[in-house]
Amino acid sequence: xxMTAIFGDYTAIAPMLILIVGALILPGIQLLxxxxxxxxxxxxxxxxxSIAVNAMLIAEEFTGxxxxxxxxxxxxxxxxxxxxxxxxxxxxxxxxxxxxxxxHVGAYYALLLGATTGMMFVAGSMDxxxxxxxxxxxxISSYALVSLKRKDSRAAEAAVKYVIIGGMSTALTxxxxxxxxxxxxxxxxxxxxxxxxxxxxxxxxxxxLVSMIAGYGFxxxxxxxxxxxxxxxxxxxxxxxxxxxxxxxxxxxxVFFQIFLIMFVSGTACSAIAGPEVQYLFAIIxxxxxxxxxxxxxxxxxxxxxxxxSSIAQAGYIxxxxxxxxxxxxAGGLFHMFTHVFMKGGAFLIVGALICAGIGEKISDYRxxxxxxxxLAFAMMLFLFSLAGIPxxxxxxxxxxxxxxxxxxxxGVTSQWVWLAFIAILxxxxxxxxxxxxxxxxxxxxxxxxxxxxxxxxxMVAIVICVVAVIVLGVYPQIVFDxxxxxxxxxxx
Amino acid sequence: xxxIEYYLVLGAILFAIGAYGAMTKSNAxxxxxxxxxxxxxxxxxxxxxxxxxxxIMGQVFVIMxxxxxxxxxxxxxxxxxxxxxxxxxxxxxxxQLRTLxx
Numbered sequence: 001x002x003m004t005a006i007f008g009d010y011t012a013i014a015p016m017l018i019l020i021v022g023a024l025i026l027p028g029i030q031l032l033x034x035x036x037x038x039x040x041x042x043x044x045x046x047x048x049x050s051i052a053v054n055a056m057l058i059a060e061e062f063t064g065x066x067x068x069x070x071x072x073x074x075x076x077x078x079x080x081x082x083x084x085x086x087x088x089x090x091x092x093x094x095x096x097x098x099x100x101x102x103x104h105v106g107a108y109y110a111l112l113l114g115a116t117t118g119m120m121f122v123a124g125s126m127d128x129x130x131x132x133x134x135x136x137x138x139x140i141s142s143y144a145l146v147s148l149k150r151k152d153s154r155a156a157e158a159a160v161k162y163v164i165i166g167g168m169s170t171a172l173t174x175x176x177x178x179x180x181x182x183x184x185x186x187x188x189x190x191x192x193x194x195x196x197x198x199x200x201x202x203x204x205x206x207x208x209l210v211s212m213i214a215g216y217g218f219x220x221x222x223x224x225x226x227x228x229x230x231x232x233x234x235x236x237x238x239x240x241x242x243x244x245x246x247x248x249x250x251x252x253x254x255v256f257f258q259i260f261l262i263m264f265v266s267g268t269a270c271s272a273i274a275g276p277e278v279q280y281l282f283a284i285i286x287x288x289x290x291x292x293x294x295x296x297x298x299x300x301x302x303x304x305x306x307x308x309x310s311s312i313a314q315a316g317y318i319x320x321x322x323x324x325x326x327x328x329x330x331a332g333g334l335f336h337m338f339t340h341v342f343m344k345g346g347a348f349l350i351v352g353a354l355i356c357a358g359i360g361e362k363i364s365d366y367r368x369x370x371x372x373x374x375x376l377a378f379a380m381m382l383f384l385f386s387l388a389g390i391p392x393x394x395x396x397x398x399x400x401x402x403x404x405x406x407x408x409x410x411x412g413v414t415s416q417w418v419w420l421a422f423i424a425i426l427x428x429x430x431x432x433x434x435x436x437x438x439x440x441x442x443x444x445x446x447x448x449x450x451x452x453x454x455x456x457x458x459x460m461v462a463i464v465i466c467v468v469a470v471i472v473l474g475v476y477p478q479i480v481f482d483x484x485x486x487x488x489x490x491x492x493x
Numbered sequence: 494x495x496x497i498e499y500y501l502v503l504g505a506i507l508f509a510i511g512a513y514g515a516m517t518k519s520n521a522x523x524x525x526x527x528x529x530x531x532x533x534x535x536x537x538x539x540x541x542x543x544x545x546x547x548x549i550m551g552q553v554f555v556i557m558x559x560x561x562x563x564x565x566x567x568x569x570x571x572x573x574x575x576x577x578x579x580x581x582x583x584x585x586x587x588x589q590l591r592t593l594x595x
Binding site for chain 2 (some may be wrong): 129132133136141143144147150151153156157158159160163164166167168171173174175177178181182185187225264460
């Protein structure tokens with residue numbers, strides 16, 4: 001089907017338009033129908049429609065622009081697909097989860113759809129204005145999503161912390177953008193890249209760089225800006241934690257790719273604006289992020305906190321892309337982002353499903369789970385081993401692509417980032433320790449109860465989707481890796 | 494005409510005051526006010542740069558940023574209200590919240 005015939009000039013933003021319409025009408029539908037399931041069904045249909053439109057745009061290799069602010073190419077298509085999958089999993093389980101709000105159903109789905117729309121706009125932005133607006137749309141919706149779990153003091157405190165730290169990161173970012181604008185006189189990223197080649201490194205550029213890295217570093221929870229993430233993921237309801245851990249983190253990483261990769265790589269005169277120094281800065285941030293995330297995760301007893309620290313570590317792995325700054329690294333990073341959705345999302349979904357079945361969030365609550373829910377225990381083991389990078393699961397394949405990009409370029413020359421790959425591999429070994437602890441609790445230790453666990457059907461569907469994706473992407477990575485390579489090529493063109 | 498450095502210094506001072514307050518104050522409302530100061534420091538920069546280069550983009554960005562800041566404060570105050578109902582205080586460093594302080 002030819003999408004341009006239907007959407008005309010708006011084809012590039014068609015997947016977002018569907019979600020925006022959804023976000024606007026869903027509160028009304030809830031108000032008129034007074035039926036949670038009806039609202040949920042409409043939200044789910046809209047999300048599937050949006051995925052279908054995007055899939056067709058990817059299939060016909062569409063490229064196009066909207067309003068000179070937004071461009072759709074292979075990179076945008078892939079990122080939008082990632083966010084849509086996250087949203088689909090989140091919406092699918094929301095009606096069945098006992099944690100999600102019973103009071104503001106319309107607002108809940110509207111906020112989920114709105115937050116995803118922001119992420120999608122960020123993925124295609126070529127202008128700092130639209131990146132800023134997209135990030136804020138996602139952030140403000142996320143603050144509200146976390147605090148929607150009312151009458152829960154943990155959620156209320158997490159939301160306070162989230163909104164304050166998020167506000168500080170916004171302020172840092174916009175101060176950096178203002179400096180960059182003053183230096184170059186434009187907010188279009190390609191023009192900024194061209195301008196900074198002429199002006200070179202100076203104090204304004206340094207301030208802009210530091211405050212933008214810090215500001216967006218908060219969004220991806222890079223060390224030392226990571227302290228909010230465990231509290232927020234623990235306090236929020238589990239579908240929302242899954243949405244934040246897999247979705248909004250990817251948005252921050254996408255911002256890094258779009259602003260800094262274009263600025264430092266597409267502008268070839270890297271040395272004029274201290275490219276190698278910035279690469280080292282990113283390498284150090286990446287090394288600290290993965291190490292702190294993994295080491296602190298060992299000490300956690302709450303499984304949501306453990307998964308939060310592990311997702312800090314995963315962001316550290318993906319930051320390797322910013323140190324290496326090569327096309328192959330970007331393809332590997334995008335592939336890891338794609339597989340991360342299924343393995344981390346799947347793990348959070350199992351936690352959410354078990355909460356519905358009355359099993360708590362402590363790792364000790366998982367004792368003897370293999371007897372009570374054999375499939376769930378097996379799926380959890382697959383997701384955790386995939387996160388640790390055990391072959392033949394998806395996490396192994398994507399980590400292999402990502403780390404090998406740091407070890408050597410394709411022409412056989414060993415790169416300067418071997419030490420970073422070494423730290424990353426060492427970290428994978430550390431992470432296996434705390435993942436194996438959960439597996440041991442489920443399979444080896446004896447639980448107090450032996451009754452069978454039954455979970456709601458939507459959770460089961462979502463978990464099965466994740467299991468299939470984790471296995472298939474591990475065995476046949478080429479299905480998605482081709483898309484990732486096309487996306488990286490589009491970014492570096 | 495006032496040189497542009499004056500505006501930038503004003504912005505930098507505002508930003509520093511805001512950042513200091515946001516990191517040291519214990520009342521959540523005051524912290525939100527300090528964040529507002531930091532945002533307005535950036536707005537001053539934008540307006541000054543826009544006026545000196547006669548480029549309209551600076552002013553446009555300020556309008557965007559003011560509306561975003563308004564939305565953020567609205568959501569922030571609502572969240573604080575919700576937390577206040579639960580804990581009867583807006584202080585960030587009482588015993589329950591001590592673990593939440595970064």
